[in-house]
Amino acid sequence: MKKNVTMGVTKKKTKRSTVLTLVTGLMLIYTVLPLVWLVLSATxxxxxxxxxxxxxxxxxxALFQNISDTFTYQDGIFGRWVLNTVFYVVVGAGxxxxxxxxxxxxxxxxxxxxxxxxxxxxxxxxxxPPTALAVPTFLMFAKMGLTDTPWAVIVPSLVSPFGLYLMWTYSTEAVPxxxxxxxxxxGAGEFRSFFKLALPLLAPGLVTVLLFNLVWTWNSFFMPLIMLKNADLYPLTLGLYSWNRQANTVGGDVVFDLVITGSLLTIIPLTVVFLLLQRYWQSGLAAGSVKQ
Known part of the structure; x- marks a missing residue:
């Protein structure tokens, strides 16, 4: 009797594991398939x-030729977009x-x-939703003379309610x-206590918030779209979008190969950052999940 019960429990666990494996496999295919298409198309x-x-x-x-053409097309403006995006991320997300x-x-x-x-x-x-604040933000920035400047992208990215909430949750548990x-x-002041004592303890939470803000700023599209007119100020997302739109204009160049190659180059830095900071990110997300 005991053997039958044990076999039943084992069978039940195996069935659950099989279903979970199938669901995970489907999610993996759904996630990886567009990336595989992007890599193959870039070649x-x-x-x-x-x-x-x-x-x-x-x-x-043609991968290497596409990469070379991407960086030389339109007098190498893609490199300028890369520098713009890095600047927006460092100042805005940081x-x-x-x-x-x-x-x-x-x-x-x-x-x-x-x-x-x-x-x-x-x-x-x-x-x-951020899109609900886009028009009021644009009108306010227009009156302040900040549209079509780097500040039109940086200032909105400095506000992160979700990041603030995560840091509040993490600070409650991580800093005794x-x-x-x-x-x-x-005799230590409050700022000294924060930077010398609290900040090292908040490192996992900081990495988590930094990754969220980095991805948000790196992939930001709608706010730069309504704020910027000068192509020299475009981030990568808006720059690639402008290349893609050329196919719909009379006499415009069709450069879908460069758009796809640029998209592949755009996701590489984010992938590298996630892999390097993965362990800190996971521990930051787990903050508050276990009751002490």
Missing amino acids: KSQEDLLGTFGLWFGDDF GATLLAALAGYGLAKFDFRGRRAVFAIVLGGIAV NEILESARVD
């Missing part, structure tokens, strides 16, 4: 791209992470009047109040 010439099967190589291996850390730490470790109201506003900011009290007794 094709314009003719092979339009005339061959999408999930296989073309007649000619600044948003620092501000989220300061604000989240303050909400977690200081009790002040209006604290609950601030927290409610932050939660409300998470619920509001006893350490801060000891620092205050020793």
Whole structure:
């Protein structure tokens, strides 16, 4: 009897594992298939791209030629877009992470009047879609004379309600109040306590917020689309979009091969960053999941 029960439990567990494996496999295919198509398409010439099967190589291996053409097309403006995107990410995503850390730490470790109201506003900011704020932001920036400048992309990216919420949650658990009290007794100021004591303890949460802000800023499209007119200020997303639109204009160049190759080059830095910071990202996401 005991043997039958054991076999039944084992069979049940195996069935669950099989279903989970099938679901995971389907999700893997759904996720990887577009990436495989992108990599294979980047190796094709314009003719092979339009005339061959999408999930296989073309007649000619043109990856290196496509990369060279991408960086030299229109006087090498793609390189300028890369530098613009890196600048927007460093200033925008880096600044948003620092501000989220300061604000989240303050909400977690200081009790002040209006604290609950601030927290409610932050939660409300998470619920509001960014596209709903695009037009008011554009009108405000237009009156301030900031449209068609790098600040039109950087300033909106500095506000990260979700990042602030994550840092508030992580600061509550990761920074013991006893350490801060000891620092205050020793005469350390609040900023010194934050940068010397709290910040190292917040490293996993900071990496998580930084990755979210990095991806958001790197892939930002709609806000630059309505804010920027000068092609020299475009980020990669908007620049590739402008190349793609050329096929719909009279006399415009059809450069789908360069658009696809540029898209492949665009995702490589994000992939590398995720792989390098994966362990910190996972530990940051797990903050607060286990009750002490």
